[in-house]
Amino acid sequence: MVGPKARQQDTLFVSSLEKGMRILEAFSEDKTEFGLADLVKVTGLEKSAAQRYANTLYELGYLEKNPETRRFRPSVKYLEMAYSYLWADYLAQLAMPRLIDLSRQTSQTINMAEPIGTDIIYVVRMPNHRTNFGASAIGRRVPALVASSGRVILSRQSDQAIRDAVSTWPTRQYTQRTTMDRGAILDNILMAREKGYCTTQGQVLPDEVNVAAPICSIDGIPVGAIHCSLPSIRWTIERAEEEIAPLVVEAAQSIVPSR
Amino acid sequence: MVGPKARQQDTLFVSSLEKGMRILEAFSEDKTEFGLADLVKVTGLEKSAAQRYANTLYELGYLEKNPETRRFRPSVKYLEMAYSYLWADYLAQLAMPRLIDLSRQTSQTINMAEPIGTDIIYVVRMPNHRTNFGASAIGRRVPALVASSGRVILSRQSDQAIRDAVSTWPTRQYTQRTTMDRGAILDNILMAREKGYCTTQGQVLPDEVNVAAPICSIDGIPVGAIHCSLPSIRWTIERAEEEIAPLVVEAAQSIVPSR
DNA sequence: GTACGCTGTATTACAATACAATACAAGATG
DNA sequence: CATCTTGTATTGTATTGTAATACAGCGTAC
Structure with a gap:
């Protein structure tokens, strides 16, 4: 700096x-x-x-x-800038058709996020159930340690990078259930590394179950994540892992940016 | 100026x-x-x-x-600006739940646009079939005379305003079928005024049928439009008018911003 | 191989431009 | 009605951005 x-x-x-x-x-x-x-x-x-x-x-x-x-x-000029960005965002262009398919397959809310510093930012959002609008708008930044997308992106990095991030990056208490215990966050990330996807509950919005899978470039570097957001009234983590996770992982793996 | x-x-x-x-x-x-x-x-x-x-x-x-x-x-900072705008946009906040419902009802691509000068700009986009990504990104501006949303917004204005717009505002040839005949545009707008919605075909993208309905504030001023975009392979204008138009109109009418 | 054109980068002395300090007007608050 | 706080407008001054220029790296052409 x-x-x-x-x-x-x-x-x-x-x-x-x-x-x-x-x-x-x-x-x-x-x-x-x-x-x-x-x-x-x-x-x-x-x-x-x-x-x-x-x-x-x-x-x-x-x-x-x-x-x-x-x-x-x-x-509204603020919005025009988003348009300029999206045209230049190779990943968004590439992912869009797959995200649409995934949205139809699951009939659930699908998002794509990209890492930016210690946060992730939502680049594509396809809401499928009523929710707080502001929370589901494009361009929102959330600390990577809190969002399932951020955690799953981290899970594809080196042990050292993960440990550094978990111990130093900022978090924020969005809900009563937001995990502030960094040890628990680390466990969740390591679990995500094993399974290939990350599940969380109530981290950013109170009544949501989230499933996220990483998008990796051809040389294995995580450059983004797809995440599916489910109402926790009707979904448990277990059921999400069974029914949704495979679809999210498959969609994410089918997107392989060359740069 | x-x-x-x-x-x-x-x-x-x-x-x-x-x-x-x-x-x-x-x-x-x-x-x-x-x-x-x-x-x-x-x-x-x-x-x-x-x-x-x-x-x-x-x-x-x-x-x-x-x-x-x-x-x-x-x-990606360009995107963050979009977020700031969307939080401040009362109409988008208000309309979002209805747009989600409409998207589920129709299983088709739903957009919301707002007027800006002689253009309209897309503020919310919910794609439901694969399409050119760039064309379906938030923040895109299109001449109001070309887009069904723009025409239907105009249709709720005074005769004088319509005539001024049709004779002086810019147009642009996006496809081979884009109407450059201003007389035909005027007819389409006047038809929209009668019916309460506007239908177009292939104006911005080649293989699309569009149905748009105006969102009016409590004092009757048109402040935006909802539009549904259908693949023309499977939809004719007639079928869109029968099956889709009533839903779009109903959704648009249920949104009544107080300012 | 070297001469040339094209990039992007870096450093000046200079003056145009942004500046802080004001003063004023118009509501809001008590 | 007095007072505080807001947004607006003006001016002389120097800080800040400026154009000009020089340099380095790279590819092309001769």
Whole structure:
């Protein structure tokens, strides 16, 4: 990580752009609307800076402004960026037909995730039962240690990498049942390594059973995961392992990106 | 529209940020990777400017860089922005459960679109049959006059607005069957107004029949549309009108945003 | 083999641009 | 009605981004 001091002296780093991106990034699941004063608090910018950058993003069409409250919100331009990304994402392109098939076969919610740092991010989501919408939107990041997708991706890495991740990567308590015991997480990952898939229950959403299988490139490096999310009212882990896991594993194995 | 001259004198407009966003926006369905020289061509920036802005976005994690080819591509951060937007989009939150139901009822591809200027943009996509992935990704923009969703949104506007749109808004020939005759487009819109839904065939993708219905706010303003996409090998417009249209209309009417 | 064109990278001195500090207006709050 | 907090607008100043340039690596052509 490069510190702010090093960056200030780096003539190839345009700090004005960073400040603008700070504003763009301020919006999150907690806060979807900001007045100017709020932006100052969240971004740490000066009042006049926040004013200029927010105004610029507004003129460029990235932010909308409620004329009454004068608060800013992300515009639909945020979505256009997702489109640009998806076109460039070789894995998503490759996986999509298989995900559609899997969705039809199982009639359950199917997701595809990719690793990013210590998190995973959902790239494709195909909901099949009503659930919290926000939780099932594209682009969501979840700590890899918590999500079944993250764990199953880890399970294909070296012992050393797994141990490092389990002991140092962040976790977060999403539900009452979210496992905060790192030993238990390690066990779950090692189990996933043996079985070829990872099962979890209630880690991110309270009433869900999850089954995840890794997508590996031709040289065996895990580059993503497919995961199936089942309502725990009707599914036990055991039944999921029997009926769903083989399908998820098969779909994941049929996707072999060359890079 | 504010011209560049006016902007240069506007002290509230940070042109450095605009240049950075130009780089971010350079990536599209046609071009998913850019070297520095390509960026210069596409964005119109000076070489050194392109260098600094691309480098900044790289350090901030928005762009990835292929170490061999030294070309830039959008990173998964593009997707995170979609997440921020979807959390803030009241209509998407509201519609999601109904879209899931509709997807299960019909077993067909269901989309939700919102108007943006003279285009519509796909906000929710639930594919149910194999298709060109890129064409079915979130965030895609299509001219409103071409897409069934766009036409059905227009059909709920005033005569004057419809006539203005049909005569001045842009169209684009996506397939051989895409209607470029504006008179025919007007007829289709007026038909949609009568029926309450809009049907089209092969406008955006060659082998597709589409049925779209408008989502209107409590005061009758069209704010979006649901559309169902059917493979034309197995569906005629007539059969779609009989079996699918009532379901789509019902779903759309059950969504009544208060703002 | 070397000369050339094309990349991407790195370093300058300079001035244009973003800056902080203001002052003002308009609601909200007490 | 007084006061606080919000968003808006202006200005002189220097910080910051700038264009120009030089360099290195690579492939192509002669």
